[in-house]
Each structure stands twice: as structure tokens, then as C-alpha cells.
Amino acid sequence: MSELSAGEFSLVYNIMSLAIAAMLGSFIFFVSARGQLSRQYRPAMVMSSLVVAIAGYHYFRIFESWSAAYALDAAGRYVATGKPFNDAYRYVDWLLTVPLLCAELIAVLTLPRAQRNSIMGRLVVAAALMIALGYPGEVAASAPMRHLFGLLSTVPFVYIIYVLWVELSRAVTAKTGPVAVLLRNTKLLLLATWGFYPIAYLMPLIGVSGSAATVGLQVGYSIADIAAKCGYGVMIYLIARAKMEEAGEVEADGILAAPRTA
Numbered sequence: 001m002s003e004l005s006a007g008e009f010s011l012v013y014n015i016m017s018l019a020i021a022a023m024l025g026s027f028i029f030f031v032s033a034r035g036q037l038s039r040q041y042r043p044a045m046v047m048s049s050l051v052v053a054i055a056g057y058h059y060f061r062i063f064e065s066w067s068a069a070y071a072l073d074a075a076g077r078y079v080a081t082g083k084p085f086n087d088a089y090r091y092v093d094w095l096l097t098v099p100l101l102c103a104e105l106i107a108v109l110t111l112p113r114a115q116r117n118s119i120m121g122r123l124v125v126a127a128a129l130m131i132a133l134g135y136p137g138e139v140a141a142s143a144p145m146r147h148l149f150g151l152l153s154t155v156p157f158v159y160i161i162y163v164l165w166v167e168l169s170r171a172v173t174a175k176t177g178p179v180a181v182l183l184r185n186t187k188l189l190l191l192a193t194w195g196f197y198p199i200a201y202l203m204p205l206i207g208v209s210g211s212a213a214t215v216g217l218q219v220g221y222s223i224a225d226i227a228a229k230c231g232y233g234v235m236i237y238l239i240a241r242a243k244m245e246e247a248g249e250v251e252a253d254g255i256l257a258a259p260r261t262a
Contacts, residue, residue: 001069001080002211009070009078012218016063019222023056026230033237038249040110041240047104048233051097055229058093059222065089066218090221091135098127101232105164105186108236110243123163126156134201143205150201157198164190178242186235193228196220 004012030049034042069085070078102123106116130153137149168187200220203213 001085002214003080004070004078004211004214006072006076006078008211008215012066012215013063015219015222016059016066019059019226020056020063022226022230023052023059026052026233027056030233030237037237037240038244041108041244044104044107044236044240045233047100047107048236051100051104051229052233054096054100055093055225058089059225062087062089087138088135091131091138095128095131097229098131099124101228102127102160102164104233104236106167108239108243109167111167119163119167123160126160126163129153130156130160138201146205150198150205154198157194161190161194177246179239179246182235182239182242186232186239189227189231189235193224193232196224200224 027049030045030052034045034049037045065083065086068083069081071081073079103120106119106123109116111119133149133156134153135149137146137153140146140149165187168183168190200217203216208216
């Protein structure tokens with residue numbers, strides 16, 4: 001555990017607190033927003049709610065572990081208390097939330113059942129492999145082991161990005177107007193947020209060490225998680241609403257239209 005200045009400790013402490021608040025606020029919004037969607041889009045919103053609920057719980061545990069791992073000394077520095085900081089909570093969280101993040105996007109695209117089930121099945125397996133292979137490298141004491149498991153976990157990571165990018169690209173091609181814009185922005189959000197994780201993973205291998213690495217990882221992971229879970233869920237909601245408006249399922253005042261009968 002690297003010694004930290006008061007500012008470094010507080011930065012991580014506050015960003016984790018922000019993440020907890022963001023996950024809690026997003027959960028309340030997603031649960032409330034479910035009733036504003038038609039039946040076909042509600043599963044995606046339920047998955048968004050699950051993602052932030054799971055993440056919020058794990059961030060609370062990470063926050064507690066961070067607080068217990070450091071104590072302020074007489075010189076005004078934060079030093080290790082001897083209690084380990086359990087960053088493995090992140091990997092447990094990702095093991096549960098990454099498959100859900102993949103599934104909620106596929107769900108909102110309303111693909112044919114056979115195609116949807118096939119894609120979801122492949123993405124869930126790839127996500128589990130990515131997290132399972134990444135963790136041994138994260139805790140590895142040697143650079144070669146970190147390189148090895150980093151390379152192995154990159155294979156399913158690239159596959160996930162490729163599948164989601166292809167499906168989003170096809171959806172954008174088939175749509176125009178607000179839906180197309182939202183789908184395009186979701187592609188960009190996907191790259192911006194998911195692209196940070198391998199960069200953070202490589203920090204110890206490119207010379208970033210000590211307190212800079214500790215603070216950089218915790219702050220970076222937290223910001224990426226807020227964008228990838230809360231922001232992503234909001235995009236899923238906006239896509240669903242835009243598709244409903246396109247289909248005439250939303251009245252002028254924004255409430256659900258009455259179901260159409262033959």
C-alpha cells in the first residue's frame with residue numbers, strides 16, 4: 001500500500017462517494033422509468049437497474065475497504081493500517097454487471113428472438129472469460145504474468161467490442177433521425193468507457209507506480225464505471241423512448257399511448 005497525501009486520499013474517497021451516489025440515483029431513476037416504457041423495452045430497463053444496484057453495493061464495500069486500509073499519521077500523510085484494501089470487489093462486480101451491460105443493449109435493439117439469444121449467449125461467455133482471465137493478471141506480482149493474463153483477457157474483450165459495434169452499426173444503418181443519433185452516441189460512449197479499462201490495466205507496465213498508480217486506477221475505474229453503467233443506462237432509456245416515439249407509442253405529453261387494436 002503506497003503512502004498517500006491528504007489530497008490523494010481525499011480524491012479517491014470523494015470519487016468513490018460520488019460513484020455510490022450516482023449508482024443509487026440511477027437505480028431510482030431506472031426503476032421509475034420502467035413504467036414509461038412499453039413492454040418490449042422493459043427488460044432492458046430492468047437490467048439497467050440491476051447493473052447499478054449491484055455496482056452500488058460493491059462500491060459501498062470498496063469505499064469501506066479504502067477507509068479501513070489507511071489512517072492519518074502525525075505528519076498529515078495517509079499510511080497503511082495493515083488492513084488490506086480489497087480491490088477484488090471490482091472484479092466480482094464486473095463479473096456480474098458486464099454480461100448485463102451487454103444484454104441490455106441487445107435487448108433494446110429488439111432483434112429477432114433467435115438472433116438475440118445467440119448474441120447474448122456468446123457475449124455472456126466472453127464477458128465471463130474476460131473478467132476471469134483479467135483478475136490473475138491484476139493481482140500478479142510479476143510483469144510477465146500481468147502481460148500474459150492481460151493478453152489472454154484482451155481476446156474476449158476485443159470480441160465483445162466487435163460484436164456490440166457490429167450490431168450497433170447495423171442498427172444505425174437501419175434507422176434515421178433521433179434513434180440513429182442515439183445509437184451512434186452509444187457506440188462512442190461504449191468505446192470511451194470500455195477503452196479506459198485496458199489502459200488502466202497497463203499502468204504498472206508503462207512505469208506508473210506508487211501513489212500515482214493507486215490514485216489513478218481508483219479514480220479512473222470509478223469515473224469509467226459511472227459513465228459505463230449510469231450513463232449507459234440513460235442512453236438505453238433514451239433509445240427506447242425514441243423508438244417508441246417513432247412507432248407512435250408515446251403521446252404528445254410524453255405518456256404511453258393506448259395500445260393499438262386491429
